[in-house]
Amino acid sequence: MAEDTAAPRDRRPGFRGLPRGLRVTTYVAVLVVLTLVAGLATFVVLARRPLPQTTGELVLPGLTGEVEVVRDEHGIPQLYADTLDDLMRGQGYVHAQERFFEMDVRRHATAGRLAEMFGEDALETDLYVRTMGWRRVAERELALVEPSTRTALEAYAAGVNAFLAESSPTETALEYTVLNAGGLDYHPEDWTAVDSLAWLKAMAWDLRGNMAEEIDRVLTADAVGARRAAELYPAYPYAEHAPIVQQGAVVDGVFEQDATTGGTRNPQRAPFTAAQRAPLAALGEGLARMPSWLGRGEGLGSNSWVVDGEHSATGEPLLANDPHLGVGIPGVWMQMGLHCRRVGPECPLDVAGFTFSGVPGVIIGHNADIAWGFTNLGPDVTDLFVERVRGDTWRYDGRRRPLRVRTETVEVAGGDDVELTVRETDHGPLVSDVDEAVARVAGAAGSRRSGPERDEYAVALSWTALQPGTTADAILGLNAATDWDSFRDAAADFAVPAQNLVYADRAGHIGYQAPGLVPIRRSGNDGTVPSAGWRPENDWTGEFVPYDGLPRVLDPDEGFLVTANQAVIGEDDYPYFLTGDWDRGYRSERIRRELLDGGELSVADMGSLQLDDRHPLAPVLTPYLLDVRLRRGYADDGQRLLRGWDFRQQADSGAAAYFNVVWRNLLELTFHDELTGDQRPDGGSRWMGVVEQLLERPRSPWWDDVATDDVVETRDDVLAAAQLAARDELTSRLSPDAGEWRWGDLHRLDLRSNTLGESGIGPVERMVNRGGWEVGGGSATVDATGWDAREGYGVVTAPSMRMVVSLGDLDESRWVNLTGVSGHPFSAHHTDQTDVWAAGGSLPWVFSREAVLDAGADTLTLVPADGD
Template sequence: MVDGSSSTDDSPAATPQDGTRRGFRSWSGALRWMAGIAILLVLALVAGLVTTVVLVRRPWPQTSGELEVPGLESEVRVLRDDAGIPQIYADTLHDLMLAQGFVHAQDRFFEMDVRRHATAGRLSELFGEDGLESDLVVRTLGWRQVAEQELTMLRPATRSALDAYAEGVNAYISDRSPSEMALEYTLLGLTGLDYTPEKWSAVDSIAWLKAMAWDLRGNLEEEIGRALASAAVGPEAVDELYPAYPFDRHPPIVQQGGLLGDVFDQDVASAGTELLQRPAPGGRRTVAALAGIRDVLAGVPALLGKGDGLGSNAWVVDGEHTSTGSPILANDPHLGISLPGVWAQVGLHCRRITSDCPMDVSGFSFSGVPGVVIGHNRDIAWGFTNLGPDVTDLYVERVAGDLWQSGGRALPMTTREEVIEVRDGEDVEVTVRSTDHGPLLTDLVDVDEELDALEVADDGLVEQVDDVAGAALDAEEAGWDVGVSLAWTALEPHPTADALLALDLATDWDSFRAALADFAVPGQNVVYADTRGHIGYQATGRVPVRRAGHVGRAPAAGWVRSTAWTGRYVPYDAMPNVLDPDSGIIATANQAVIDPRRYPLRLTDDWDQGYRSTRINELLAADDELSVDEMAAIQLDDWSAIGQALTPYLLKIDLPAGYYSDGQRLLRTWNYRQSADSGAAAYFNVVWRELLQRTFADELPAALEPDGGDRWFTVVSRILRRSSNHWWDDVETDEVERRDDILRDAMMAARDELTALQSPNADEWSWGELHELELRSATLGESGIGVVEWLFNRGGWDVAGGSSLVNATASDASEGYEVVTAPSMRMVVPLDDLDAARWINLTGVSGHAFHPNYTDQTDLWARGETLAWPFTEEAVADAAEDELTLTPDS
């Protein structure tokens, strides 16, 4: 429950519903109060270019010479190559972690500062009421409180690393003014923000893991989507819109083994069991509450990205499939696009490997978190893809005041008070209420207002009342109201941070698996290779064991005690894993982990449909002499499965000769590849978008419009075979449309669209011109002020690939064609020669606008190129362009 200090119309911060209507879709929203910056900047430019250059360059890091850094025990060397990537050398683990914190702060402190405000529910302190919607959700979920609890659970070595890292960050910010740390602080200061950053703490680092878990949380959107779709088109149609995983066509990750008691054994077989799903609570008030919650949750800043485009590719092959006879591992996580990018490349090297200083690792880190998340050390390499286990459940609750019903009893909710400070506004007081299942999300929603919106909306919503829904309505008559709570494993403290440090120090399969035992959220697929020639796979994450009849596919009745989680989790040793599989290939691309017929424990039902993974497996199996270059080329594969499935039907459509048949002419010679210069790919993707709109928009609410990703590949592929399937009919017309009617209209509309967007000459069309990559700063880059956005945003890259392709530069078909998620980095590691590894970042290591390393890797990334990735000390020294010595405080 939220209480502001004023209820007048000119106090929009008073209720969270106003924030929902505004739609906080980035960290800063509109930032209307920044309009004056544009005038000030223009005056500054007119007054003198030199002044402007000084302001821009003032925060840039010193990368050569010497710097005194308080807290160091001995000298630390920081070598940077021409991409600015730091390789850090120290004598102790304490100094190594401290130096990493210092270097991260040099390159990206503003990003780190905004992230910790976001994860603490304190964006409003920096950005005013535009940050309020996000803060309300984060405070309700209690990310910061969970992080504080987790800090007390960590191993001493992990705690020491976090504290040393924080020392380094604080050493950087202690003697610098905000304008010396980021241009963004200078501009915010011009708006009147009087701000001095607080000291960094270990909790600031741990809280980032909560944000990572939130963005990769699994099937919460599908759970809400099924409920809304059931209300719109009926429960039977939901199975068509959310199809089961096609195990017969797309093999899972692990294709051998099963459970032997509570332990997964790769050499045994195991039969599965089928769980039945209880009906979800229905009724218009429940539907209204879920629709409002969906909007509110969308307002949380996506620090890693959101939507069906989130995912990753990772694979590893053994020496039988490579030209060198040693394993090669590849990884490219598909995350939201941002500037700076998600990853900060770094090398962390103890000068002498000892028990006191055992680290020698290089890879991709998160600014704000010590260590390397993905990469390799001198013994092993690893990569991540999102497992996406079902670790969230929504519960429709019966509530009355601060009471909720469970098993026929009225129980008190737990409550806590939060106060959100709002820049240039009054504080907002929040009462967070929770049932035994979790926090009550409906306290962030005006259900009556949502209900009124449903009453007048022409979006096809109809009332679905089953037995459980009838019970809900009876409860309302007895004085109970509808609430919705969230159960989520990430709200239960667990020492996930232990896993990251232990992973960096792992030396073989056993220590690798032991490190991942603490990796609770978000659940991941982790591929492995080592210098001894072994390859492997391990599934991670705390997955709740649910009672029979409740499988988490739709919101559950919270007042029915048997729907509650059992309090047990899938044992780590029971999670699927395999070492040196018979095939010699392990490919993960968010597909199903294992066939349920051999594995009875339920991880989720909402897997990626498997188009990327099947393509990857085919390409890997076709070559027994794979090289680093060939593995990198597979990462760029832009072959379209839906292109192959749909194009034959498009070629059979009878179109008027000439103008409207030009696109069809391009398709006749199309190889189903979506290269940036392909006119056929441009035409196909516009047809695809038009087809989705014309087939489904007449029956689904706007919130469920097709985004064109892997689920829709399956949905459309299935109905293509039936020309009179009910989805083809437009219910808003008097006629009964069939498949070919929709295809013809989509093709003709696509021709008109491309004429308007690109050229009347079909030979001048190109997919890349439609499918552009625009990198935007999530804070001031979304200010709405042209000159401010010009300072921080970069764009205009024409890129290949597309949604649910191996080169997964996804767009959202409900919005347009621009890239919304993409490979956030690419890496390929040969285990026989670590200096021959290759890597690339979506942006660059620097978070400072106009710095040479701000977007210097993006041009290479867009062309599919990579950088050399030196690892040994000699190779790093040969590649070094700058050397900075950090010395203890005299």
């Protein structure tokens, strides 16, 4: 097959390698640190200095009463206070104790200030974030949120800052010791309410929808033509994979779960010219270089489902959730409980679950009355517009309009400041300008004009997250909700990222609500490819799908609900366009079938279903592989493993190892001769759908290798070649003996620090990284340990946590985190849950005060300062 000589895209979590500015100082830092730690005792002191105090008393200024922090054997804290202000102040303090370096890096990322810490190699990311203006939007949001939310944000920030005031950098995080030993001389700034709001923009970016697909569709069509490109984006299989909501429709703008109606649109558009495609290609490459921990935006998914009492062995609802995100260390979640000692209007929280360090409240979890879970709704909330730009103007509807222009200065550690000019049209910022700005910094030619002034092409980004929203209100509202109505009222404020919300309550109800800002487009734009920005018919209308018109259901007829990123509702039953780029639905349908056949489920049954590792394509593809006759002996060893295989992908499965290596080789042999870069298959659910259809067309042009002029390959030729290549690869990677092949030997979970863990310096990486877990599962599987076929077999996305909530007895609930609660590399709680997670286990999730105290291993009391 033709070989792509372009440098491969690095999709590992974290930076693509530590930025050069930090790389130099880190070499110095390593020498200094190694000198300091020549004695083991000194090293232990440096490593343990940042570990938090978890017993006794500490003064927290601003408190009106005592805050108890009860930690269990895994360090998971449960906080008790008399006022909401004290509770939020205590949460900020505890988050900072465990995770401040992570919080600090995140706020630099969302403000476009990473280069201040990490030098020139972080500059491109800063330029993209500054161009989009994440922090500018967050600053405007602070004025929009409810006064009570702002008060909570400020109390939380005060708790963080109380920790910083009493802690030197070396007492805050080991990473600061390394950085400052290299001469950075860094002291963290105070935390602000805007820092908390800005992180929600990063999560919205991570779950932003189909922006990458918009670019890929255009570039794929350019490579193989529009008709063949369309074959690589098959329509959602509604007949085989049920949507989330299977009843109801919109009547007079309101979704009614017992009604029926429908609507659709089908815009036509002219293809882009080569000149118009050029900035799209450059933009796609640039966005791919943004650190994946800041947001992959593709290949992500989640599972959640809820069953009512008739389907539950407890007689009350059960709710399960496991969001799938990029892997790294520390993980994105920190478990925590927030409890008002006396719950009432002035102190309404009695909640526990998974929090974001840096953000007050609980993101996913349960309180004393309700439970909720998230999966990514995945609506199309981003559009790219190709603009015709001349000088400081852009063309629209036959006229020229002035660009909005602002200038920002980006500080660079170890280098000169960089001045960035941000230009915007009415559609949004010109994100393609970043490519030119990077070229200027690198000393390459980068002029917007050459010769006579004429229109040039740039790409603007429209994205719902670039307008201020009230998601922070929704988080605290969900924490305090007591029933379906108050839950829906809180969800109405959830702007971005739009999520599927599943619900259960202790009164026995279950439900689903789709919230979020989803734009309504004009007739010329269906959101699948970039649009011509000079044509008004391509614009957004300025209106959004009304909240009351978004799908929802309470106590569905089936008695359960499944959300796993599949279509939300049937395409003929719903008048609004949400997206055409749903997950293919393999996970959701597998879960549905298991629920239909499972009878009454226990908490353990729900947890077992989260670990279901059956490959969705294997039942379809395996018979085709076995029909190909291979030479007996060495060549057909893999086929012998496939005979009788149950299609499960346990870590110790030899058949799973062979099948997945065949799959990767099949994709390469079929598509790499005509597709390049990010257009090549990652092996996820969309590509499974593509190959499933191609298997029925043995002489499709896709099977033919365009590099072999005298041969026209067919399906069976490729299936044979893929199996032979897989046999050779497994022999080289694992063993000549097929009996020694194990999927877990290829499919490993490595957790890398997003900063120092990518330094390329052995002692530093060993200090902060952890790895080597052999896991089962795979892409598009319920146990969604995703891997990227363009790179290898290592885990790149995974369930970031797993939880099962028992509404009949909240103390019987279970949870587990991908990593641990601590961000400190030498804490006992840095990865103490990873072993449990990788083994498919979970931890008791106690909630009642009696159970929390009984499980408590350490208690810290935060007390007011004298005079408070």
